[in-house]
Amino acid sequence: MDDRRALQGWGGTSPSVSLVHPAGDDRDLVAMVTEPGRRGVLARGLGRSYGDAAQNGGGLVADMTTRNRVLSVDTQTGEVSVEAGVSLDTLMRLLLPMGLFVPVSPGTRQVTVGGAVAADIHGKNHHVDGSFGDHLASIDLLCADGSIRHLTPLDDLFWATVGGMGLTGVVLRVTLRMKPVETAYCVVDTERCANLDDLMQRMTTDDHRYTYSVAWVDCLASGASLGRSVLTRGWPATLDQLPRRLRHKPLDFRPPELAVAPAHLPNGMLNHLTVAAFNNVWYYKSPRERRGEIQSIGAFFHPLDGVRQWNRIYGSRGFLQYQFVVPFGAEDALRRCLTMLSDAGQASFLAVLKRFGHGNSGHLSFPMPGWTLTLDIPVGSAELGGLLDRLDEEVIAAGGRLYLAKDSRMTAATMRKMYPRLEQWREIRHEADPDGVFMSDLARRLEL
Amino acid sequence: MKDAIGNLQRILVLGGTSEIALATVLKLAEPRQGVHVTLAGRPGERRAAAASALHAEGLQVTEVDCDVRERNSYEQAIASAFDADGDVDVVIVAFGVLGDQERAWQDLDAALELAEVNYVAAVGCGVLVAQRLRAQGHGAIVALSSVAGERPRRSNFVYGSTKAGMDAFYAGLGDAVAADGVQVLVVRPGFVKSRMTTGLSPAPLSQVPEQVAEVVVDGLRQGRRTVWAPPPLRFVMSALRHLPAPVFRRLPG
Numbered sequence: 001m002d003d004r005r006a007l008q009g010w011g012g013t014s015p016s017v018s019l020v021h022p023a024g025d026d027r028d029l030v031a032m033v034t035e036p037g038r039r040g041v042l043a044r045g046l047g048r049s050y051g052d053a054a055q056n057g058g059g060l061v062a063d064m065t066t067r068n069r070v071l072s073v074d075t076q077t078g079e080v081s082v083e084a085g086v087s088l089d090t091l092m093r094l095l096l097p098m099g100l101f102v103p104v105s106p107g108t109r110q111v112t113v114g115g116a117v118a119a120d121i122h123g124k125n126h127h128v129d130g131s132f133g134d135h136l137a138s139i140d141l142l143c144a145d146g147s148i149r150h151l152t153p154l155d156d157l158f159w160a161t162v163g164g165m166g167l168t169g170v171v172l173r174v175t176l177r178m179k180p181v182e183t184a185y186c187v188v189d190t191e192r193c194a195n196l197d198d199l200m201q202r203m204t205t206d207d208h209r210y211t212y213s214v215a216w217v218d219c220l221a222s223g224a225s226l227g228r229s230v231l232t233r234g235w236p237a238t239l240d241q242l243p244r245r246l247r248h249k250p251l252d253f254r255p256p257e258l259a260v261a262p263a264h265l266p267n268g269m270l271n272h273l274t275v276a277a278f279n280n281v282w283y284y285k286s287p288r289e290r291r292g293e294i295q296s297i298g299a300f301f302h303p304l305d306g307v308r309q310w311n312r313i314y315g316s317r318g319f320l321q322y323q324f325v326v327p328f329g330a331e332d333a334l335r336r337c338l339t340m341l342s343d344a345g346q347a348s349f350l351a352v353l354k355r356f357g358h359g360n361s362g363h364l365s366f367p368m369p370g371w372t373l374t375l376d377i378p379v380g381s382a383e384l385g386g387l388l389d390r391l392d393e394e395v396i397a398a399g400g401r402l403y404l405a406k407d408s409r410m411t412a413a414t415m416r417k418m419y420p421r422l423e424q425w426r427e428i429r430h431e432a433d434p435d436g437v438f439m440s441d442l443a444r445r446l447e448l
Numbered sequence: 449m450k451d452a453i454g455n456l457q458r459i460l461v462l463g464g465t466s467e468i469a470l471a472t473v474l475k476l477a478e479p480r481q482g483v484h485v486t487l488a489g490r491p492g493e494r495r496a497a498a499a500s501a502l503h504a505e506g507l508q509v510t511e512v513d514c515d516v517r518e519r520n521s522y523e524q525a526i527a528s529a530f531d532a533d534g535d536v537d538v539v540i541v542a543f544g545v546l547g548d549q550e551r552a553w554q555d556l557d558a559a560l561e562l563a564e565v566n567y568v569a570a571v572g573c574g575v576l577v578a579q580r581l582r583a584q585g586h587g588a589i590v591a592l593s594s595v596a597g598e599r600p601r602r603s604n605f606v607y608g609s610t611k612a613g614m615d616a617f618y619a620g621l622g623d624a625v626a627a628d629g630v631q632v633l634v635v636r637p638g639f640v641k642s643r644m645t646t647g648l649s650p651a652p653l654s655q656v657p658e659q660v661a662e663v664v665v666d667g668l669r670q671g672r673r674t675v676w677a678p679p680p681l682r683f684v685m686s687a688l689r690h691l692p693a694p695v696f697r698r699l700p701g
Contacts, residue, residue, distance in 0.1 A: 004627070004628075006629055011452060013451075013452035014449065014450055014451060014452055014586075015586070016449065016584070016585040016586040016629050017585035017586065017627070017628050017629035018585055038583065039583070039584075039585070051451075051452060052449070052451075056585075057449065057535070057584050057585030057586045057629065058582075058583050058584045058586075059585070318452070320452045320453075379452055379453065384453060385453035385454070385455060385479045385480070386479065388453070389480065408451055408452035408453075409451040409452045409455060411480075411482075413482075441449055441586075444449060444534065444535060445449055445451060445457070447534075
């Protein structure tokens with residue numbers, strides 16, 4: 001069953017070859033962890049981290065998607081226990097009909113619960129609800145010595161694991177608190193914002209009124225239009241907000257898959273011209289202002305899930321995602337970063353701005369109160385590396401950081417400056433895994 | 449490990465004073481400060497000069513003693529480079545000797561010296577480096593071959609024969625290790641104005657080491673298996689390979 005093959009992240013860059021082992025039962029994984037070989041062990045879910053977080057060149061990789069059972073559901077409290085390989089897609093399909101929605105949903109449903117813990121993922125509701133780790137009752141963690149520890153938010157190792165990129169052990173099972181909803185729809189307000197000031201002003205003024213909030217930003221707009229954007233915000237729809245035709249099946253959740261991107265698309269399809277054209281259409285097709293639109297959860301949260309393997313549109317060279325956060329008060333740094341990107345004309349098909357609320361106790365958890373900007377950029381231009389290195393400097397100077405689940409190119413020195421609690425995390429990890437059994441290409445690159 | 453942009457962390461040069469290798473290292477390390485390079489070669493002024501030149505460009509340099517005539521010596525050098533912290537992203541196999549071509553086919557010592565350095569040691573290092581890179585699951589080998597190996601000529605057939613052998617070995621090695629995530633790039637430069645060719649009159653399409661370096665870096669980036677430097681030599685050599693022997697023999701040089 002073991003399979004030697006090249007693994008890469010969603011961005012399709014920097015592959016490495018590992019021995020991939022479909023995860024069996026607990027005993028099987030214990031056996032794997034206690035004989036880790038020279039290059040260590042790593043758990044992998046659905047491979048949606050963009051860079052090298054879920055690969056372990058020359059080592060062992062446990063494919064956790066084989067462990068995909070939902071173990072228990074308490075419809076009263078919303079507490080759900082699952083194996084770590086269960087995807088958020090599965091959770092939504094199974095539990096939305098019972099009126100339970102995931103507490104945090106990223107831009108795709110195709111992530112596992114284990115991966116969601118490891119990256120401490122966030123979604124459009126971070127400013128009010130926090131990140132994935134804030135909604136966990138407990139996790140079962142397979143540690144380097146072969147023991148299985150039941151961890152709760154009272155344990156240090158729990159918070160080293162939340163956002164710990166799989167380097168503290170293998171998350172086997174997770175108990176999380178789902179969120180009660182009346183329908184599988186959202187009520188959405190859409191606004192067009194002329195520039196960055198307009199956007200930030202609107203978000204600062206009344207983001208708190210909304211459960212979900214995110215802005216799509218045109219990174220190619222410059223000058224007075226720098227940061228022109230479409231802001232969409234909303235709430236879970238209640239039953240009485242639904243139009244009559246939807247009311248008889250309010251919890252119906254069957255997101256369509258519209259297409260599969262073909263393999264072997266040429267490089268350079270997403271260039272300055274095509275992206276600028278797309279951005280224009282997107283901006284002007286959006287209503288100047290529209291209130292109270294009803295959208296399905298799939299359409300609102302996961303528009304890209306409609307196209308399977310959409311990452312292929314970037315061609316064989318792949319792409320990277322650059323996501324940073326800078327604290328409130330560092331709006332100037334955000335503006336400078338956006339200006340640098342706009343000036344460089346780096347085509348970003350997707351750029352998203354969001355306000356974060358409070359961070360949590362995860363030592364390497366990404367969110368902190370502030371602004372987070374996310375860009376997808378095709379790899380290939382010779383200037384890109386230098387540009388991103390300079391952006392790193394801006395982010396560090398502003399007291400911000402990059403998201404490890406997205407990163408594919410920062411350096412160990414950069415990482416140290418961005419994560420002030422790295423040393424504490426290292427101590428906890430060293431105690432739990434003194435020999436460095438759990439290892440990834442990301443860990444090697446960043447000397448974690 | 450090589451990141452999404454193509455930034456490298458560690459490079460190993462076997463034959464650490466090769467001008468083509470040094471130009472290649474500089475080109476590979478250009479985008480970022482602090483790339484680590486290990487120069488394996490015979491101790492002496494030339495290696496020290498190479499090290500300080502790279503250091504001046506912002507690289508971290510380690511020098512390792514290595515005489516490829518001694519199996520123990522290159523075994524140890526390769527082990528020490530790979531056992532240091534961090535994976536090695538690119539290994540450049542750059543050692544080689546040209547020698548006096550007329551002596552080389554008449555004098556046993558001279559002939560064996562060429563064969564041992566250019567072929568035997570190249571094979572030995574290839575085996576060891578491939579083992580290490582396969583264990584990492586990623587990495588690349590750059591093997592400096594020569595167009596002289598494509599169709600050996602009367603004027604330098606001993607050198608050409610050794611390069612033909614090492615070229616074939618690394619081409620095959622590339623096929624053998626591709627599934628392990630390892631790329632092997634065989635580089636066939638034409639005439640390069642360098643220390644090795646001092647005193648020889650330049651052939652057509654002659655070039656400087658920096659030009660070869662550019663071809664190597666592009667080849668690595670594009671995932672190529674064989675590159676010619678300069679690239680048009682590919683077609684020149686293809687034509688030469690197909691010339692009838694009586695015509696080929698009459699060519700000048």
